[in-house]
Every structure is written in structure tokens, then in C-alpha cells.
Amino acid sequence: MSQNLWAGIDIGGTKTAVVISADPPRVLKRIEFPTLPANGPEHAIAKIQSGLRGILAELNSFPHFLQGVGVSCGSPLDAKRGIIQVPPNLPTWIDIPIVEILHSAFGCPAYLENDANAGALAEHRFGAGKGADNIVFLTMGTGFGAGIIIDGRIYQGTNGNAGEIGHVRLTPDGPVGYHKAGSAEGWISGGGMAQWAATAIRAAREAGERSLLLELPSDYKLTSRDVGLAAEKDDPLACRIVTLLGEKLGHALAILVDILNPQRIVIGGLAMRLGERLFAPARRALAEEALPHSVAACEIVPASLGESIGDVAALCIAMDAGAPAKNSS
Amino acid sequence: MSQNLWAGIDIGGTKTAVVISADPPRVLKRIEFPTLPANGPEHAIAKIQSGLRGILAELNSFPHFLQGVGVSCGSPLDAKRGIIQVPPNLPTWIDIPIVEILHSAFGCPAYLENDANAGALAEHRFGAGKGADNIVFLTMGTGFGAGIIIDGRIYQGTNGNAGEIGHVRLTPDGPVGYHKAGSAEGWISGGGMAQWAATAIRAAREAGERSLLLELPSDYKLTSRDVGLAAEKDDPLACRIVTLLGEKLGHALAILVDILNPQRIVIGGLAMRLGERLFAPARRALAEEALPHSVAACEIVPASLGESIGDVAALCIAMDAGAPAKNSS
Numbered sequence: 001m002s003q004n005l006w007a008g009i010d011i012g013g014t015k016t017a018v019v020i021s022a023d024p025p026r027v028l029k030r031i032e033f034p035t036l037p038a039n040g041p042e043h044a045i046a047k048i049q050s051g052l053r054g055i056l057a058e059l060n061s062f063p064h065f066l067q068g069v070g071v072s073c074g075s076p077l078d079a080k081r082g083i084i085q086v087p088p089n090l091p092t093w094i095d096i097p098i099v100e101i102l103h104s105a106f107g108c109p110a111y112l113e114n115d116a117n118a119g120a121l122a123e124h125r126f127g128a129g130k131g132a133d134n135i136v137f138l139t140m141g142t143g144f145g146a147g148i149i150i151d152g153r154i155y156q157g158t159n160g161n162a163g164e165i166g167h168v169r170l171t172p173d174g175p176v177g178y179h180k181a182g183s184a185e186g187w188i189s190g191g192g193m194a195q196w197a198a199t200a201i202r203a204a205r206e207a208g209e210r211s212l213l214l215e216l217p218s219d220y221k222l223t224s225r226d227v228g229l230a231a232e233k234d235d236p237l238a239c240r241i242v243t244l245l246g247e248k249l250g251h252a253l254a255i256l257v258d259i260l261n262p263q264r265i266v267i268g269g270l271a272m273r274l275g276e277r278l279f280a281p282a283r284r285a286l287a288e289e290a291l292p293h294s295v296a297a298c299e300i301v302p303a304s305l306g307e308s309i310g311d312v313a314a315l316c317i318a319m320d321a322g323a324p325a326k327n328s329s
Numbered sequence: 330m331s332q333n334l335w336a337g338i339d340i341g342g343t344k345t346a347v348v349i350s351a352d353p354p355r356v357l358k359r360i361e362f363p364t365l366p367a368n369g370p371e372h373a374i375a376k377i378q379s380g381l382r383g384i385l386a387e388l389n390s391f392p393h394f395l396q397g398v399g400v401s402c403g404s405p406l407d408a409k410r411g412i413i414q415v416p417p418n419l420p421t422w423i424d425i426p427i428v429e430i431l432h433s434a435f436g437c438p439a440y441l442e443n444d445a446n447a448g449a450l451a452e453h454r455f456g457a458g459k460g461a462d463n464i465v466f467l468t469m470g471t472g473f474g475a476g477i478i479i480d481g482r483i484y485q486g487t488n489g490n491a492g493e494i495g496h497v498r499l500t501p502d503g504p505v506g507y508h509k510a511g512s513a514e515g516w517i518s519g520g521g522m523a524q525w526a527a528t529a530i531r532a533a534r535e536a537g538e539r540s541l542l543l544e545l546p547s548d549y550k551l552t553s554r555d556v557g558l559a560a561e562k563d564d565p566l567a568c569r570i571v572t573l574l575g576e577k578l579g580h581a582l583a584i585l586v587d588i589l590n591p592q593r594i595v596i597g598g599l600a601m602r603l604g605e606r607l608f609a610p611a612r613r614a615l616a617e618e619a620l621p622h623s624v625a626a627c628e629i630v631p632a633s634l635g636e637s638i639g640d641v642a643a644l645c646i647a648m649d650a651g652a653p654a655k656n657s658s
Contacts, residue, residue: 161620254497254498258496261491261493289498
């Protein structure tokens with residue numbers, strides 16, 4: 001097969017995926033394996049390389065048809081120099097020059113981008129951000145962060161740290177996220193929500209309320225999935241928790257809308273699962289809190305790439321389309 | 330004189346300035362007259378036109394040497410369509426198509442931009458923002474707003490409302506600014522400060538403290554200038570007020586730094602007068618509140634164009650250099 005190919009590598013704390021595409025976002029071949037950060041990066045990097053060679057061979061293709069390799073990975077990293085800098089979920093990946101490694105191995109340009117920015121580009125090119133010039137993509141999962149697209153390109157900021165809305169304080173005090181009490185990540189991430197929801201659940205238990213969430217063992221570690229499932233069954237306590245989560249999300253949206261006046265905010269992760277139960281109070285809080293002209297100009301929508309976002313994000317980085325100038329070694 | 334000329338028009342609620350330059354930011358000729366918004370816009374627009382013709386004649390030049398006319402004016406306005414939309418300080422200027430009017434009158438491209446964005450461009454090209462790719466320019470005066478420069482160009486947002494940091498809430502409650510209690514404008518603008526400083530002064534009076542500010546008549550309307558002058562004389566109460574102002578400014582800076590990761594934040598207005606008494610607590614609060622990597626990447630500096638910023642801002646808009654695509658009718 002002698003067609004142009006792009007490879008995407010999505011490195012997460014749990015698993016790493018390697019995909020190949022001739023026509024992104026459509027994936028031709030995909031492999032996935034546990035990243036096992038405790039074993040150090042060498043093991044995983046060797047598997048990335050052998051895996052990519054393997055799927056190229058399966059396609060009867062050769063590395064020289066690769067037009068680019070894109071890596072999407074958690075922050076912190078140095079996108080310009082192509083170095084992964086000890087993300088919290090990859091504690092053994094200390095200053096790994098992944099771009100240089102892949103460029104040497106495959107001879108094609110390689111690029112690195114953090115997962116929020118890569119996801120923003122993916123949703124902008126192929127998902128719910130299509131057709132908009134300026135979007136903010138919010139990841140709402142373990143953490144809470146943003147990727148900013150301005151004039152169709154990733155806005156990285158001066159040293160690659162733009163979009164850290166999760167670190168912004170929403171309340172003087174409150175649940176801790178990103179090492180900060182009352183931060184947007186403390187309120188709005190899955191981990192943050194588990195903290196403050198536990199308080200709400202304890203109060204409900206003491207008040208003798210009935211709720212599916214009260215049937216869970218008291219030493220059970222609540223997840224956002226549990227709350228979402230109970231809310232889907234109209235459990236009043238779970239619905240209250242999702243409503244408060246939506247209000248806090250609305251306050252974070254308001255800050256982004258007042259400062260960036262974006263055309264669309266695309267929200268992934270938890271938001272896709274919680275749907276209108278989350279979006280309705282979020283939009284209401286946004287409308288109360290931000291400038292009416294800017295609220296009117298901004299659509300708030302769920303992400304649309306779903307589970308495939310990591311694959312598509314890495315492929316978008318490989319294509320380098322819409323991304324800022326990057327080091328290809 | 331047959332050289333290329335640019336005209337800048339700075340329309341404020343009190344006065345309007347018309348300047349001509351062959352080599353911005355150097356001004357060749359300048360006139361200024363009261364805007365008198367109560368008399369309606371026609372009067373002032375006629376004076377702008379006759380004034381511009383007058384200074385062209387004094388230079389023995391002709392309108393056809395004008396390469397562009399730039400207008401800087403308060404928000405709200407529609408920069409793309411070139412229409413002034415009833416700024417609070419110009420209540421009779423209802424949907425004035427200033428770009429079309431000036432284009433018809435002088436036959437050259439005309440451009441309109443809000444004063445925060447125009448000031449940002451001016452500081453970026455000729456002032457304290459020179460040499461930086463990404464800057465935020467903060468106006469700290471009657472209001473508190475930002476102009477954002479990304480990759481050397483004004484970032485207007487989807488409908489021209491980017492940079493409204495003054496509308497972002499810093500505290501759940503507090504002094505009112507931009508119709509919002511506890512907003513950045515409530516805390517950090519001159520008008521906002523006068524509100525909360527009055528409370529501090531009353532408390533000091535009741536506590537029997539001695540301060541220059543307590544020697545003012547109790548019905549006197551305190552200004553930021555009074556506080557600044559007293560702080561310069563090391564008046565303890567005035568210094569406490571400036572320190573708190575600096576801390577609140579630092580919290581607003583932290584939001585901008587976490588979201589935009591700018592290379593430099595340039596602060597005009599009050600900040601130029603209050604100097605290190607304001608900057609020191611602001612930098613301290615910023616360092617406590619924002620992400621260390623982003624704080625390290627960002628210089629916080631006073632604006633450097635001083636009183637000439639309005640003239641230079643309008644000239645920058647006339648030159649359309651670094652500004653986004655605009656309507657020239």
C-alpha cells in the first residue's frame with residue numbers, strides 16, 4: 001500500500017494506544033497496551049515502536065509512507081522541544097525526548113502536544129467544534145482543563161501552559177483540586193466532585209433522606225459514574241449533586257466567556273455522560289454570571305468524538321493541521 | 330508635503346483628540362476639543378472632520394495622502410462593521426457608523442477599535458509590550474478591562490467582547506463594578522476602589538487613627554489620586570488601601586496568567602501612578618495564586634506610553650498593523 005499514512009500515539013497513565021490512518025479521523029489499524037508507568041518509560045516506548053512497525057507491516061506499508069507521528073500526552077510537557085516532563089500519571093517519564101526518539105526511529109516528522117490541546121484540535125477539526133473559529137474544549141474527568149483554539153489553531157501560551165482554568169479559584173474555600181481549595185478543578189473534576197458530594201451524602205444520611213447513593217457501603221469510594229447513574233434514575237440527592245456541579249461548571253464557563261468571548265465551548269468527559277442534567281444548570285449559571293453579548297455569541301455543547309477522542313487527537317497532532325509551528329527534530 | 334500620513338482619532342466622554350503622523354508614534358499635529366456628548370454626536374463628528382482637514386492644510390498636505398484613519402473609542406462597538414454602539418460615556422452616540430462617515434469624507438480606509446484593544450496594540454508596538462508575542466494590556470481607570478494581543482495581533486473574540494476581565498467575579502460579594510458585586514472592576518477600578526476605600530476610611534476614623542485621608546471633609550468624594558498622593562507620603566491608611574488594591578489586582582492577574590499564559594502583562598492608568606506600592610503586593614498575590622511555571626514566564630510591567638497612549642492607540646488602528654482584518658467600507 002503506497003498511500004500517505006499518519007500515526008497517532010495516545011499515552012495515558014493506564015494505557016497507550018497506537019493508531020494508523022490514511023484518512024483521519026478514520027482509523028485503519030489500532031493497538032492498545034498497558035502503559036505500566038511503574039516499569040519505566042523504556043518498556044512502553046519499545047512497545048510503541050514495535051507496535052507501530054507491526055501495524056505498518058500488517059498494512060503491507062513501509063515507514064517511509066508515514067507523513068507524521070503525533071503524540072498526545074498529559075501535561076507538563078514541552079511541546080516545542082518535544083519532551084514529556086513527568087506528568088502526574090507517568091511519574092517515571094522524566095524528561096523523555098519522545099519527538100526525537102520517534103523521528104529517529106521512523107524518519108518522519110514527529111510532534112507532541114498535551115491531551116487537552118490535542119483534544120481541542122480533534123473536536124475542532126472533526127467533532128463538535130467544526131466550523132467555529134474560536135473554541136474552548138474542556139476536559140472534565142480526573143482533572144478539569146481547557147484547550148483553546150484561536151483562528152483554527154491551538155493557542156499554547158508562552159510556555160505551553162495556556163488553558164489552566166482548573167487552577168482558577170471559584171470560591172475562597174472549598175474542595176481541593178490542582179493543590180488549591182475552591183479551585184475549578186476542586187469543584188468540577190470527577191475527583192473534586194467525589195470530595196464535596198461525600199459531604200452532601202453524609203448530610204442526607206443524617207437527615208434520614210432516601211437515596212440510591214445512601215445504599216452504597218459507607219466506606220465505598222464514590223465515583224462520578226455512580227452519581228450519574230443515580231441521577232439518570234431521577235434520584236433526588238444525585239440530581240441535586242449534578243445540579244450543583246452544573247452551577248459550578250457555569251461559573252467556570254462564565255470566566256472563559258468573559259475573557260475569551262469564544263464562539264463555542266465543547267465539553268468532554270463527564271459532561272457527555274451527564275447530558276442536560278448538567279448542561280441546563282450550567283447554561284443558567286453562565287447566563288447569570290457572564291456578559292449577555294458574549295453569552296449570546298457562545299454555544300455550549302457536549303463533545304462529540306466520545307471514546308475515540310484520544311485516537312483522533314493524536315492523529316490531528318500528526319497531521320499538524322491547525323497546530324502551531326513545532327519541532328520535528 | 331507628499332508623504333504618507335495616518336490620522337488617529339481618540340473619542341472619549343470628556344474630550345476628543347485628532348492627530349496626524351507621518352511616522353507613528355511621532356505626532357506631527359494634534360488638536361483636542363470637548364466631546365460634549367450631551368450635544369449629540371453630529372457636533373463632535375463635524376469638528377473631527379473640520380479639525381482633520383485643518384491640520385492637513387496646516388501641513389500643506391491633502392486628504393489623498395492619508396493612508397488610513399483610526400478611531401479608538403469606548404465599548405460597546407462593532408469593530409467589524411465600524412459602528413459605535415452607545416458607550417456609557419457617550420450616551421447620545423447611538424449606532425454611529427463612524428467608519429463609513431470617515432471613509433466617505435476622506436476617501437481612505439477607516440478603522441474602529443475599542444480603547445482597551447487599541448491601547449494594547451499601542452503598548453505592543455511602541456510601549457512596554459514591545460518584543461513580546463502574547464501580551465495582555467490592562468486599563469485601570471474608571472473601569473478595569475483588558476486588551477489581548479496574540480501572535481502580535483488584537484484578539485477580539487467572536488463578537489468583539491474578549492478581555493472583559495473587569496466583569497469576572499473575584500469574591501462572592503463586595504464592591505460593585507460592571508453591575509456586579511465583587512467583580513474585578515468593583516475591586517480594582519478607580520470607581521470601585523473609592524467605594525471600598527470609603528469603608529476602610531470610616532473604620533479608621535472610628536478607631537481614632539490618624540491619616541491624611543481623614544483630614545478630607547467627610548462629604549468629599551474620594552478619588553484614587555487622593556489615595557495615591559497620601560500613599561506617596563507613606564500615610565499608613567493610604568498604604569494599606571493601595572496594598573489591598575494590589576492584592577486584588579494580583580488575583581485578577583492570576584486568572585489571566587492561568588488561562589492565557591501571557592509573556593507580559595502591561596498595566597496602564599492608576600498602576601503607572603501607584604508604582605511599586607501597587608506592583609509589589611500584586612506580584613506577591615499573583616505568585617501565591619497562579620501556576621508557578623506560568624508566573625515565571627510572565628513579566629508584570631507598567632505601561633510606558635503614559636498620557637500619549639490615546640493618540641498612539643488611534644494611530645496604530647489607522648495603520649492597521651497587527652490588527653485583525655477590518656471593514657474599510
